Amino acid sequence: MNLILLSPADLEGDSLARVRDPRRLAHLHRVHRARPGDRLTLGVEGGGIGRGELLSLDEHEACFAIDALDQLPPPALPVHLVLALPRPRMLARSLEHVTALGVKHITLLHSRRVEKSYWQSPELATEKIQAHLVLGLEQARDTTLPAVTLAKGFRPFVEDRLPELLAERRGLLAHPGMPRACPRGLSDPTLLLVGPEGGFIPWEVEQLLAAGCEGIHLGPRILRVETAVTALLARLF
Amino acid sequence: MNLILLSPADLEGDSLARVRDPRRLAHLHRVHRARPGDRLTLGVEGGGIGRGELLSLDEHEACFAIDALDQLPPPALPVHLVLALPRPRMLARSLEHVTALGVKHITLLHSRRVEKSYWQSPELATEKIQAHLVLGLEQARDTTLPAVTLAKGFRPFVEDRLPELLAERRGLLAHPGMPRACPRGLSDPTLLLVGPEGGFIPWEVEQLLAAGCEGIHLGPRILRVETAVTALLARLF
Structure with missing residues (x-):
């Protein structure tokens, strides 16, 4: 998970995202060993890419403060x-x-x-x-x-x-x-x-x-x- | 298994091969659904490639009559x-x-x-x-x-x-x-x-x-x- 892919339902306005599904939460805990304050790469389905700061993480939810998601995804193959x-x-x-x-x-x-x-x-x-x-x-x-x-x-x-x-x-x-x-x-x-x-x-x-x-x-x-x-x-x- | 890879221990002289390990036997039975008379591609470790006729196949052994193994393996990457x-x-x-x-x-x-x-x-x-x-x-x-x-x-x-x-x-x-x-x-x-x-x-x-x-x-x-x-x-x- 080199990017945390957010669905529109994960977003709360422009600046907050809440991740609640067990798969991504387990990955944040076990692979990223993420802690509040960590800055991770986020992207939204069909949209842009940027960074976000992990505000909180427990067994039910990860909450991110999102910077601008203003980078384009990498080019597609034709x-x-x-x-x-x-x-x-x-x-x-x-x-x-x-x-x-x-x-x-x-x-x-x-x-x-x-x-x-x-x-x-x-x-x-x-x-x-x-x-x-x-x-x-x-x-x-x-x-x-x-x-x-x-x-x-x-x-x-x-x-x-x-x-x-x-x-x-x-x-x-x-x-x-x-x-x-x-x-x-x-x-x-x-x-x-x-x-x-x-x-x-x-x-x-x-x-x-x-x-x-x-x-x-x-x-x-x-x-x-x-x-x-x-x-x-x-x-x- | 697009080629049955024979080890030197599988060979009996130049013209017979006996395959006895469970993995290859299971593959011959279940994937190839091989029957006596079938002609399959054989190769010997470190050596040539050719065809062989399946003479017999049971749960313990497959026996092949080998044609000349006179084709070279495909070129290696440098x-x-x-x-x-x-x-x-x-x-x-x-x-x-x-x-x-x-x-x-x-x-x-x-x-x-x-x-x-x-x-x-x-x-x-x-x-x-x-x-x-x-x-x-x-x-x-x-x-x-x-x-x-x-x-x-x-x-x-x-x-x-x-x-x-x-x-x-x-x-x-x-x-x-x-x-x-x-x-x-x-x-x-x-x-x-x-x-x-x-x-x-x-x-x-x-x-x-x-x-x-x-x-x-x-x-x-x-x-x-x-x-x-x-x-x-x-x-x-």
């Missing part, structure tokens, strides 16, 4: 990430990694090699997803929550949503064996598609290429989804 | 990674990520912000470290185990080991706030140093810079060690 739904634990970690790296648009996509049971996972509940996004923001000192959408059908995604996404973005399909190495240092709007463990099936690859995506690869090594996504984002941008 | 010892769970995942990415030389370093208790963790036992390296190799279809060394004193490392490491390598210190952005697409031998959660302390940064390392940063976002290491390796090489 990417919309389309990720074949990983298994639940991998999903949790991948959401934290990509949020910390600055991804603001995430679509979780069904594909042939995604086990149908993954769509029933409690990890897909809105509040569970939100919890992982918040962890990523707190890690990276960011305040802008990513938007996460679910695309439970591959064909409807390709037919109905992909054309408009590609209208304003360069589409890159990361898939082993594609002819072109992953490009470096992009700054233009990009749609990055990453398959499931085992990859997109050939028919899905064909559909994505036919829709206008370019195939790229990360070399001969087969990486876990969470490693691959981090590596792709770091190399691309 | 890096020696010096990582301030992370907390145990982060260490486990970081070892798997960096091994999958192709790192072959890893030094785990003490620094001021490494909790001393981490050096007592069971995760540092040779066989525990080896287990994570093997998982990384199996993931990436590699056979060359990384060498892992422990440097339990910061000052002895800087005085006694760092000069010879830097004699043949470009030293890069990844640290927030350094003036230069992480370079891209290197191919020369590199020593990459990554600090603990909270970073190297200023005195440590001074020592490393004075020894000849260049300071580099990954931008304003503060990343977890496992995310940062993967991002650095993907961007550098």
